[in-house]
Amino acid sequence: MVDKDDAKDLIDRARRWLAEDPDPDTRAELAALLGAEDLDALRDRFAGLLRFGTAGLRGELGAGPSRMNRAVVIRAAAGLAAFLREHGKGDGLVVVGYDARHKSADFARDTAAVLTGAGLRAAVLPRPLPTPVLAFAIGHLGAVAGVEVTASHNPPRDNGYKVYLGFGYPEPGEGAGSQIVAPADAEIAAGIEAVDALAEVPRAEDGWTVLGDDVLEAYVERAVSVLAPGSPRTARVVHTALHGVGTETVTAAFARAGFPAPVPVAEQAAPDPDFPTVAFPNPEEPGAMDLAFATARAHEGADLIVANDPDADRCAVAVPDTSADAGWRMLTGDEVGALLATHLLRRGERGVFAESIVSSTLLGTLARAAGVPHAETLTGFKWISRVPGLRYGYEEALGYCVDPEGVRDKDGITAALLVTEFASVLKEEGRTLSDALDDLAREHGLHATAQLSARVADLSLIPAAMDRLRQSPPVRLAGLTVTSADDLSLPKDGLPPTDGLRYTLGTPSPEGAGSSPEGVRGRVVVRPSGTEPKLKCYLEIVLPAGLPVPEARERATALLAELKRDVGAAAGV
Numbered sequence: 001m002v003d004k005d006d007a008k009d010l011i012d013r014a015r016r017w018l019a020e021d022p023d024p025d026t027r028a029e030l031a032a033l034l035g036a037e038d039l040d041a042l043r044d045r046f047a048g049l050l051r052f053g054t055a056g057l058r059g060e061l062g063a064g065p066s067r068m069n070r071a072v073v074i075r076a077a078a079g080l081a082a083f084l085r086e087h088g089k090g091d092g093l094v095v096v097g098y099d100a101r102h103k104s105a106d107f108a109r110d111t112a113a114v115l116t117g118a119g120l121r122a123a124v125l126p127r128p129l130p131t132p133v134l135a136f137a138i139g140h141l142g143a144v145a146g147v148e149v150t151a152s153h154n155p156p157r158d159n160g161y162k163v164y165l166g167f168g169y170p171e172p173g174e175g176a177g178s179q180i181v182a183p184a185d186a187e188i189a190a191g192i193e194a195v196d197a198l199a200e201v202p203r204a205e206d207g208w209t210v211l212g213d214d215v216l217e218a219y220v221e222r223a224v225s226v227l228a229p230g231s232p233r234t235a236r237v238v239h240t241a242l243h244g245v246g247t248e249t250v251t252a253a254f255a256r257a258g259f260p261a262p263v264p265v266a267e268q269a270a271p272d273p274d275f276p277t278v279a280f281p282n283p284e285e286p287g288a289m290d291l292a293f294a295t296a297r298a299h300e301g302a303d304l305i306v307a308n309d310p311d312a313d314r315c316a317v318a319v320p321d322t323s324a325d326a327g328w329r330m331l332t333g334d335e336v337g338a339l340l341a342t343h344l345l346r347r348g349e350r351g352v353f354a355e356s357i358v359s360s361t362l363l364g365t366l367a368r369a370a371g372v373p374h375a376e377t378l379t380g381f382k383w384i385s386r387v388p389g390l391r392y393g394y395e396e397a398l399g400y401c402v403d404p405e406g407v408r409d410k411d412g413i414t415a416a417l418l419v420t421e422f423a424s425v426l427k428e429e430g431r432t433l434s435d436a437l438d439d440l441a442r443e444h445g446l447h448a449t450a451q452l453s454a455r456v457a458d459l460s461l462i463p464a465a466m467d468r469l470r471q472s473p474p475v476r477l478a479g480l481t482v483t484s485a486d487d488l489s490l491p492k493d494g495l496p497p498t499d500g501l502r503y504t505l506g507t508p509s510p511e512g513a514g515s516s517p518e519g520v521r522g523r524v525v526v527r528p529s530g531t532e533p534k535l536k537c538y539l540e541i542v543l544p545a546g547l548p549v550p551e552a553r554e555r556a557t558a559l560l561a562e563l564k565r566d567v568g569a570a571a572g573v
Contacts, residue, residue: 007039010039010042010043010046011034011037011042013046014030014033014034014042014045014046014064015034017030017046017063017064017065017071018030018031018034018063020071020197020198020199021063021069021070021071022070022071022074022110022198023069023070023071023106026062026063026067026069026070026071027063029062029063030045030063030064033045033063042064044066045062045063045064045065045066045067046064046065046066047066048065048066049065049066049192049193050065050066050067050068050072051189052076052079052185052188052189052192053185053189053530054179054180054181054182054185054380054382054530055160055162055179055380055530056076056160056161056162056163056179056180057072057073057076057160057161058151058154058158058159058160058161059158059159059160060157060158061102061103061157061158061159068103068107068151068158068159068160068161069103070103070106070107070110071198073107073110073111073149073161074110074114074198074201074203075192075195075198075201076111076161076188076192077110077111077114077115077147077201078114078118078191078192078195078201079188079189079190079191079192079193079194079195080094080115080145080147080163080188080191081114081115081118081119081120081191082118082188082191082194083184083187083188083191084120084144084145085118085119086187086191087167087169089120089144089145089167090118090119090120091119091120091121092120092121092143092144092145092166093120093121093122093123093141093142093143093144094115094120094121094122094123094143094144094145094146094147095122095123095124095125095134095137095138095141095143095145095146095147095211096108096111096112096115096122096123096124096125096134096146096147096148096149097124097125097129097131097133097134097137097146097147097148097149097150098124098125098128098148098149098150099128099129099131099148099149099150099151099244099245099271099310099311100128100244100245100271100272100273100310101149101150101151101156101158101159101273101310102156102159102273103159104128104149104150104159104273105128107149107159107161108124108125108147108149109124110203111147111149112124112204112208113203113204113205113208114201114202114203115208116204116206116207116208117201117202117203117204118202120144121208121209122208122209123137123141123143123208123209123210123211124208124209124210124211125137125211125215125216126210126211126212126213126215126216128245128271129216129245129248129249130245130246130249130308130311130312130313130412130413131148131150131152131162131311131312131313131409132219132312132313132407132409132410132411132412132413132414133215133216133219133249134146134147134148134164135148135164135177135313135407135408135409135411136215136218136219136222136406136407137211137215137219138164138166138177139166139176139177139406139408140215140218140219140222141215142166143166144165144166144167145163145164145165145166146163146164146166147161147162147163147164148161148162148164148311149161149162150162150310150311151310152309152310152311152313152314153242153280153281153282153283153309153310153311153314154281154532155275155280155281156273156274156275156281162179163179163180163184163188164177164178164179164180164409165177165178165180165184169184170182170183170184174386175382175385175386175408176408177385177408177409178381178382178385178386178408178409179380179381179382179385179409180382181382181383181386216249216252219249220249220252220253220256221256222403222406222407223253223256223403223406223411223413223414223417224253224256224257224417225403225406226402226403226406226414226417226418227257227417227418227421228347228421231421231424231425232421232424232425232427232428233257233258233259233260233420233421233424234259234260234424234427234428235259235260235303235304235420235421235423235424235427236260236263236299236301236302236303236304237254237259237260237262237263237302237303237304237305237306237416237420238262238263238264238265238292238295238296238299238302238304238305238306239251239262239263239264239265239305239306239307239308239416240264240265240268240269240289240291240292240295240305240306240307240308241264241265241268241269241271241307241308241310241312242268242275242278242281242282242283242288242307242308242309242310243268243270243271243272243273243274243275243276243277243278243281243310244271244281244308244309244310244311244312245271245310245311245312246308246310246311246312246412246413247264247269247270249312249413250262250306250308250312250413250416251264253413253416253417254417254420257417259417259420259424262306263295263296263299263302264295265291265292265295266295267291268291268292275310277291281309281310282309283307283308283309283314283316283330283398284316284330284333284397284398288307289305289307289316289318289326289328289330290326292305292307292318292328293305293318293326293327293328296318296320296327296328297326297327297328302320303320303423303427303432304317304318304319304419304420304423304433305317305318305319305328306416306419306420308412308413308416309398309412312412312413313399313409313410313411313412314397314398314399314410314412315336315398315400315412315413315415315416315419316330316331316333316336316398317330317331317335317336317339317419317433318330318331319331319432319433319434320432320434321434331433331437332396332449332450333359333394333395333396333397333398333399334359334360334362334396334447334449335437336394336398336400336415336419337355337359337360337363337394337395337396337400338360338362338363338366338437338440338447339419339422339433339436339437340392340394340400340402340415340418340419340422341353341363341366341367341392341394342366342422342436342440343418343419343421343422343425344391344392344402344418345366345370345372349391349392350372350391351372351373351389351390351391351392352372352373352374352375352387352388352389352390352391352392353366353367353372353373353374353375353391353392353393354374354375354376354377354384354387354390354392354393354394355374355375355376355377355384355393355394355395356376356377356378356379356380356383356384356395356396357376357377357378357379357488357495357500357502357525358379358395358396358525358527358536358538359394359395359396359538360396360447360449360540361447361523361540361542362440362444362447363394364376365444365445365447366440366444369444372391373389375387376493376495377495378495378496378498379395379498379500379527379530380395380530381393381395381399381401381409381410384401385401385404385408385409390404390408391404392404394410395410396449396451396538398412400412400414400415400418402414402415402418419433422436438549441545441549441552441553442545442546442549443545444545445519445542445543445544445545446542446543446547446549446552446553446556447540447541447542448540448541448542448543448553448556448557448559448560449538449539449540449541449560450539450560450563450564451536451537451538451539452536452537452539452564452567452568452573453529453534453535453536453537454534454535454536454537454568454571454573455532455533455534456533456534456535456573457533459533461535461573462528462533462534462535463528464572465526465535465571465572465573466499466501466526466528466535468570468571468572469501469526469570469571470487470501472570473485473501473503474503474566474567474570476566477503477505477522477524477562477563477566477567477570478505478522478541478559478560478562478563478566479559479562480505480506480520480521480522481505481506482503482504482505483504483505483506484503484504485501485502485503485504486501486502486503486504487501488500488501488502488527498527499527499528500525500526500527501524501525501526501527502523502524502525502526503523503524503525504521504522504523505521505522505523505524506520506521506522518544519543519544520541520542520543520544520559521541521542522539522540522541522542522559522563523539523540524537524538524539524540524563524567525537525538526538526567526571535571535573537564537567537568537571539560539563539564539567541556541559541560541563543555543556
């Protein structure tokens with residue numbers, strides 16, 4: 001039975017929120033719940049504050065402090081303004097971008113109004129555009145910060161709020177133009193919590209700038225510069241934006257580069273916040289690429305499929321494969337990461353090649369073979385972007401930074417250009433991206449990766465799984481001995497502490513070499529997702545160089561299936 005005092009307190013809090021809510025849609029939602037005395041729904045919306053962290057804000061749209069709504073966004077903008085004033089940037093320029101999700105334009109306008117009211121200069125991108133355009137605009141316009149309103153590839157009911165800084169912090173010069181990291185997130189969160197009544201937040205009626213197409217033009221010009229002068233531009237691409245904002249910018253960039261015009265997946269080319277043709281607007285999700293495969297089958301001569309997620313900061317690639325049911329095969333993020341690295345190294349590019357700790361170990365092998373520096377970071381481009389001397393960075397979740405001087409973040413458009421250039425170079429040689437992957441397997445060993453991703457309704461199941469693994473760590477997985485187990489919540493390899501576990505797999509030889517006599521080895525990383533209610537397990541099997549590639553792929557597939565089963569059992573998911 002619900003305690004009467006608790007119910008009264010909940011209803012009082014909801015009424016206070018209703019009284020200052022600026023959005024008629026969420027006011028109507030909350031008024032209906034109050035009228036129906038739906039205490040469960042109210043408790044869900046008022047269980048706590050939507051937490052501001054290093055991913056900014058991301059959550060389900062709706063009324064109340066635990067949802068994404070205009071009241072929450074106004075407080076977030078006020079917290080950002082207070083942070084910038086505290087760091088001597090109170091008169092600086094902040095660029096605001098937004099995608100085409102529900103409420104994104106409203107959240108961008110509220111952000112500009114709050115920033116202007118706080119004495120900062122705000123400039124809003126001219127319409128819904130890819131996140132990389134916002135990341136580029138920060139440096140291009142000399143802004144002190146940037147805000148992108150997006151929930152990336154989350155479900156249609158979600159939205160989010162991502163913050164970038166145009167100056168180095170916490171270290172001067174470090175990560176300028178990158179997403180925030182600690183302690184900036186905690187400082188902005190403190191500014192948010194300091195807001196009492198919403199009426200206390202000054203909001204200008206006007207006074208901010210709406211940028212013109214010149215910033216998009218400058219981005220496209222910079223994007224095309226990732227290509228080598230005079231390189232082949234013959235590969236034919238089928239492109240899907242998955243109902244997001246990528247079509248216009250991708251089309252413009254491919255035209256400027258001189259590639260054949262991408263063939264659009266017509267049903268998914270225009271922005272649509274309801275994402276009607278997919279269960280989840282993420283190229284990695286089952287079924288998301290079905291329409292792209294169908295379009296490619298209908299257009300004979302297509303060399304590759306390129307897919308962007310809804311805010312176009314990620315890039316997925318598929319290649320023809322007669323053995324696949326669809327006639328096409330999705331490459332993994334690690335395979336695309338290795339192809340882009342190979343192409344850049346073939347071009348003679350130098351600098352640090354970096355990846356997240358959950359990405360394939362193949363990048364380190366390629367870097368060592370080429371004599372270039374290699375670095376590993378925690379998961380997320382907020383860390384990859386801070387690697388000194390970065391030339392190329394990637395993470396397995398389809399994120400690639402191929403032009404860190406232009407966009408110090410993942411960029412699905414420049415990645416699409418670069419992988420299409422590599423496909424064109426190979427096409428001139430009578431070869432394909434699949435042939436290039438086979439070459440890597442023969443020379444450096446087959447590095448096969450997969451993921452076990454457990455989505456939960458009860459968030460308590462995630463820490464329970466992590467505790468279970470810490471208390472009863474596995475000693476053998478997929479027939480391979482766990483030769484080392486790292487708790488990443490403790491300092492390790494110079495990495496900041498994070499909630500994660502890493503297992504290295506092999507069968508120690510008598511000399512203790514840490515790999516099986518056959519040279520088979522593996523790795524598992526387990527961590528909670530930072531943006532979704534998921535436990536993520538990243539799996540890798542490495543077979544030695546010299547094996548016939550078809551045989552190696554078949555064996556790796558079987559080992560990954562065993563590894564997925566054993567890791568799931570060990571974690572209890």
